[in-house]
Amino acid sequence: MPRLSQYVSALRPSVFATLTEKMKALGQPPIPLHLGDTFALPPPSARWENLDLTSPGNYRYSHPFGLPVLLSELAAKLDRHNGIPATPEWLQVTCGATQALHCSLQALVEPGQSVLLLAPYWPLFGGMVRCLGAEAVEVECAPRLLRQEVTLTQILQQAYKLNVKAVYFSNPNNPDGYVYSAEQLQQLADFAQQHDLWVFSDECYEHYLYEGARHLSLATLPGMAERTVSVYSFSKSYAMAGHRLGYAVAAPPIMNSIRRLANHTVYNVSPSLQKAGLETLRQADEFCAQWAPVYARERLRMARAVKAPLPAGGAYFFPEFSSAEAAWDYLERALQAGVALAPGAAFGEQYAHCLRICFTCVDEPTLERACQILAALA
Amino acid sequence: MPRLSQYVSALRPSVFATLTEKMKALGQPPIPLHLGDTFALPPPSARWENLDLTSPGNYRYSHPFGLPVLLSELAAKLDRHNGIPATPEWLQVTCGATQALHCSLQALVEPGQSVLLLAPYWPLFGGMVRCLGAEAVEVECAPRLLRQEVTLTQILQQAYKLNVKAVYFSNPNNPDGYVYSAEQLQQLADFAQQHDLWVFSDECYEHYLYEGARHLSLATLPGMAERTVSVYSFSKSYAMAGHRLGYAVAAPPIMNSIRRLANHTVYNVSPSLQKAGLETLRQADEFCAQWAPVYARERLRMARAVKAPLPAGGAYFFPEFSSAEAAWDYLERALQAGVALAPGAAFGEQYAHCLRICFTCVDEPTLERACQILAALA
Numbered sequence: 001m002p003r004l005s006q007y008v009s010a011l012r013p014s015v016f017a018t019l020t021e022k023m024k025a026l027g028q029p030p031i032p033l034h035l036g037d038t039f040a041l042p043p044p045s046a047r048w049e050n051l052d053l054t055s056p057g058n059y060r061y062s063h064p065f066g067l068p069v070l071l072s073e074l075a076a077k078l079d080r081h082n083g084i085p086a087t088p089e090w091l092q093v094t095c096g097a098t099q100a101l102h103c104s105l106q107a108l109v110e111p112g113q114s115v116l117l118l119a120p121y122w123p124l125f126g127g128m129v130r131c132l133g134a135e136a137v138e139v140e141c142a143p144r145l146l147r148q149e150v151t152l153t154q155i156l157q158q159a160y161k162l163n164v165k166a167v168y169f170s171n172p173n174n175p176d177g178y179v180y181s182a183e184q185l186q187q188l189a190d191f192a193q194q195h196d197l198w199v200f201s202d203e204c205y206e207h208y209l210y211e212g213a214r215h216l217s218l219a220t221l222p223g224m225a226e227r228t229v230s231v232y233s234f235s236k237s238y239a240m241a242g243h244r245l246g247y248a249v250a251a252p253p254i255m256n257s258i259r260r261l262a263n264h265t266v267y268n269v270s271p272s273l274q275k276a277g278l279e280t281l282r283q284a285d286e287f288c289a290q291w292a293p294v295y296a297r298e299r300l301r302m303a304r305a306v307k308a309p310l311p312a313g314g315a316y317f318f319p320e321f322s323s324a325e326a327a328w329d330y331l332e333r334a335l336q337a338g339v340a341l342a343p344g345a346a347f348g349e350q351y352a353h354c355l356r357i358c359f360t361c362v363d364e365p366t367l368e369r370a371c372q373i374l375a376a377l378a
Numbered sequence: 379m380p381r382l383s384q385y386v387s388a389l390r391p392s393v394f395a396t397l398t399e400k401m402k403a404l405g406q407p408p409i410p411l412h413l414g415d416t417f418a419l420p421p422p423s424a425r426w427e428n429l430d431l432t433s434p435g436n437y438r439y440s441h442p443f444g445l446p447v448l449l450s451e452l453a454a455k456l457d458r459h460n461g462i463p464a465t466p467e468w469l470q471v472t473c474g475a476t477q478a479l480h481c482s483l484q485a486l487v488e489p490g491q492s493v494l495l496l497a498p499y500w501p502l503f504g505g506m507v508r509c510l511g512a513e514a515v516e517v518e519c520a521p522r523l524l525r526q527e528v529t530l531t532q533i534l535q536q537a538y539k540l541n542v543k544a545v546y547f548s549n550p551n552n553p554d555g556y557v558y559s560a561e562q563l564q565q566l567a568d569f570a571q572q573h574d575l576w577v578f579s580d581e582c583y584e585h586y587l588y589e590g591a592r593h594l595s596l597a598t599l600p601g602m603a604e605r606t607v608s609v610y611s612f613s614k615s616y617a618m619a620g621h622r623l624g625y626a627v628a629a630p631p632i633m634n635s636i637r638r639l640a641n642h643t644v645y646n647v648s649p650s651l652q653k654a655g656l657e658t659l660r661q662a663d664e665f666c667a668q669w670a671p672v673y674a675r676e677r678l679r680m681a682r683a684v685k686a687p688l689p690a691g692g693a694y695f696f697p698e699f700s701s702a703e704a705a706w707d708y709l710e711r712a713l714q715a716g717v718a719l720a721p722g723a724a725f726g727e728q729y730a731h732c733l734r735i736c737f738t739c740v741d742e743p744t745l746e747r748a749c750q751i752l753a754a755l756a
Contacts, residue, residue: 002575254382267622
């Protein structure tokens, strides 16, 4: 056999794989709080109810950038909701935010360059950077740190080195729910401009906000539209993870390159799925308003069972333990008691002493059972 | 603005883009023989008729490799139809053959390495190689050449150089419909083994065969399963291009790396689309048997209008003209007369004197009109 790509071979096996093996050995499936999903059933439009799917166009090749009518609707949403004055030329519809980030990364970063990942971070992005033959530099940026005297500017400047080409962060953050302040975003923007960097702004959890927390899109800051790729997802906002619908947003000179990559990865996103997305987007505010209080209740319920800072956004608690061993021991005991949690090591080398606990992925009665199990363990 | 990836920026603009601009200037849309599609409406199963889509599982994250039941059904098809003794461990369901090839390429080839493309070739694969920072080496391999004294072995040996890591070919070939003989496949296999190369075997047109032509899967040759990635598509075989469903097949040690890439590009393929694919696969033989004679008639109809070798497989004629200028002149005149054709330059640097003409993308009466227009031009 010839040699596989060294970059792909070098990917560390996911710690999730170990967890999956352990789960298989259980008598019955645990309550799956290790997932990153919502239990909400998406609106009927996402299930194609009352949508006409007879047109042959649904089964043929479609527009590589996305259906024009969906691009227009997304541009309007970005302007209204995010304050990004996007037009359809700023947009690429993708197979989930995953493909949006994958294409954006490959369009902007070359093998041998480095990308700063504000850690803890969404694991797949680290893998994408490594698969490309670029370097993923984990920058410890936990909320605990950011609440102290050190500024984000100081953290970033310390991590900087010559071949850094881009920064990745998610806001609200997966896994710890951190929501960046206007001041911190300005520090990040100044840093990116000083060193002429790209920024990948992962905003998948933009609709998961609690107690008045406010999410700001980095691209709205002066000078940032020309160096930011903002990424969004239908998966979290509208409970449609199965459909794999997301979108990347960037100024046209950047978008032209991202679009070429998207075209070379999947050609186009299924028009039937895009139609489901379009109808859903048209009733999105109502859907989000309906589910926000449910997630807020689930967050408070979990807060009573787990000792961890209350996340301002997102779908997770990310408690710290005294050591990596203590965290893994808790994970094992929770699993034996019927609750699956995600190992912290997946989210950065410095986080093996943490666990990620999703509070939106099961309904309230199931979450209540899980909370009782976890409370009894602590 | 920071610098974009030099590899992506260096992609030549598609000659299709010029064609698209010209088409926009027309009073009414031309008959689109420049496409690579079929006019067939897919079976009702592909349109989810009688399929239950109420299960919440359709709207949640799904298995990254593909639905287990679909993997089993595909393994059975590969064994029965292609003679590849695959098991589900050999498979990754993808967003079309496009994603299958993209992931396989990135899993096996590194920036700086070279890939031989048996030309003329499917344009997107060349772009994928270049986006990765690898070198796409076009190897002139036109049927005209292969019918002469020179053997495929001689052609390949002449193209070989030290950093060549892989070979890409499609069989039946897009754009010229060439179907490789058992002897030629053996020569390709010997070459790959001699130089320890990967082979990407694009078999999207496996069901498009005429007058007894027989398609053989390279992976069935001795010693080739450990170095071949075979790629298939629901788009052509079952007229489902809009759904973007395809699959990559390789021995498990290779597949493990491809799966990691697939996971990092789109996470999973929509379960609703996979269910449509599964039901369709179960009635595939009937569907293919129904459409084969239609495509065969369309091929003969086109043969009467265009002077070009009759393709043994695929969906296209690929006539040669006396020069690039003569070909482009014919394309322009056809367009003004109401028929769009694909410029040959898209399929390799050596093919600007050719045009690609699809005979499966419109129904028989429309094709008849197109043929009359083309015949009058010649």
